[in-house]
Amino acid sequence: MSEIETTARALVAPGKGILAADESAPTIEKRFKSIDVESTEENRRKYREMLFRTEGAEEFVSGVILFDETIRQPAADGTLLPKILEAKGIIPGIKVDAGAKQLAGSPTEKITEGLDGLRDRLAEYRGLGARFAKWRAVITIGDGIPTDYCLATNAHALARYAALCVEAGIVPIVEPEVLMDGRHTIETSDDVTTRTLHHVFDALFDQRVPLPQILLKPNMVLSGYDCPEQADVREVAERTIACFRRVVPAAVPGIVFLSGGQSDELASAHLNEMNKLGGGPWELSFSYGRALQAPALKAWGGSDANLAAGQKAYYHRAKCNGAARHGSYSAAMENAA
Ligand code: 13P
Numbered sequence: 001m002s003e004i005e006t007t008a009r010a011l012v013a014p015g016k017g018i019l020a021a022d023e024s025a026p027t028i029e030k031r032f033k034s035i036d037v038e039s040t041e042e043n044r045r046k047y048r049e050m051l052f053r054t055e056g057a058e059e060f061v062s063g064v065i066l067f068d069e070t071i072r073q074p075a076a077d078g079t080l081l082p083k084i085l086e087a088k089g090i091i092p093g094i095k096v097d098a099g100a101k102q103l104a105g106s107p108t109e110k111i112t113e114g115l116d117g118l119r120d121r122l123a124e125y126r127g128l129g130a131r132f133a134k135w136r137a138v139i140t141i142g143d144g145i146p147t148d149y150c151l152a153t154n155a156h157a158l159a160r161y162a163a164l165c166v167e168a169g170i171v172p173i174v175e176p177e178v179l180m181d182g183r184h185t186i187e188t189s190d191d192v193t194t195r196t197l198h199h200v201f202d203a204l205f206d207q208r209v210p211l212p213q214i215l216l217k218p219n220m221v222l223s224g225y226d227c228p229e230q231a232d233v234r235e236v237a238e239r240t241i242a243c244f245r246r247v248v249p250a251a252v253p254g255i256v257f258l259s260g261g262q263s264d265e266l267a268s269a270h271l272n273e274m275n276k277l278g279g280g281p282w283e284l285s286f287s288y289g290r291a292l293q294a295p296a297l298k299a300w301g302g303s304d305a306n307l308a309a310g311q312k313a314y315y316h317r318a319k320c321n322g323a324a325r326h327g328s329y330s331a332a333m334e335n336a337a
Contacts, residue, residue: 002213004166009253011256012253014326017288017321018285019057019287021070022065022067051064051296056315058090060319061090064091066082093130096133096161097112109140110139122170133171135161137157137176141182146178146196159209160207162174172209172214174217176200183226183227186221189219189223193218215253215255216254216255218257218258219260238277244282250282253282257285264290264317267288267321320333
């Protein structure tokens with residue numbers, strides 16, 4: 001097995017998943033604002049160092065996606081932050097896209113930028129320790145959208161990114177996120193997610209990306225957050241797996257879901273139910289940002305006195321999602337915390 005495929009499989013090892021800690025400068029500023037903390041380089045370092053030094057997190061966390069600043073950032077004692085992860089056997093990864101911008105000719109849709117110079121940046125990141133990468137495309141559901149133009153253009157960019165990653169010996173996490181904001185039904189989510197993934201796998205095939213060397217990071221198939229009728233956990237799990245069985249080739253080693261604004265407990269419950277149902281040829285895992293971090297961010301609150309409380313909250317969420325990988329998560333785990 002190639003090194004890159006070994007890495008892809010290690011990232012979805014049984015009982016483990018990925019922490020997405022790659023918030024861009026505006027996003028981390030927004031998260032810090034929610035706890036009334038200023039987004040300075042020092043505060044970002046403190047917060048992320050707290051997460052990365054959490055004892056035992058490596059039982060449930062296989063890899064961490066970093067932002068450009070973080071992969072170069074020293075901890076308080078001068079150790080580079082990715083080295084702290086490596087020392088625990090956690091694989092460092094890197095966000096390499098430059099964000100979603102307005103799509104020319106379709107102003108309510110987005111296209112993700114960042115291909116220019118990507119080959120050189122990937123080589124640099126590999127030198128800094130990155131063994132996997134992430135690129136996020138954003139698909140919005142609304143009146144007459146997504147258009148096929150938007151889906152095809154984003155899929156093309158995702159495939160170009162993935163092909164360059166494979167060339168550089170880096171596992172590409174391919175992330176086409178269909179946003180769940182809005183009043184749309186779960187049937188619409190299912191339909192749009194299916195269309196999106198069709199485009200993505202066509203483009204990956206056209207651009208000769210070897211599927212055993214990638215991981216897919218999709219949304220779950222949910223009711224729009226403002227839809228008056230909310231599908232229950234079982235229906236979400238069944239529809240999500242059924243959708244992927246139609247469009248995700250068996251050669252893909254793992255599907256690592258984003259949480260996308262679900263509550264942290266619901267994100268664990270959905271993943272758990274899917275693993276209980278089974279029936280897919282791929283590992284079903286997590287690559288959560290908010291659903292792994294929200295309670296830790298709150299418990300920390302920007303204060304050095306709360307570092308241990310922040311780590312406890314992060315460890316707990318990691319443990320719950322680790323259990324969800326085996327279908328053994330339960331509400332009782334939350335109460336026992
Ligand atoms: P959320 O789990 O908060 O959606 O973040 C995952 C991610 O990396 C989005 O790109």
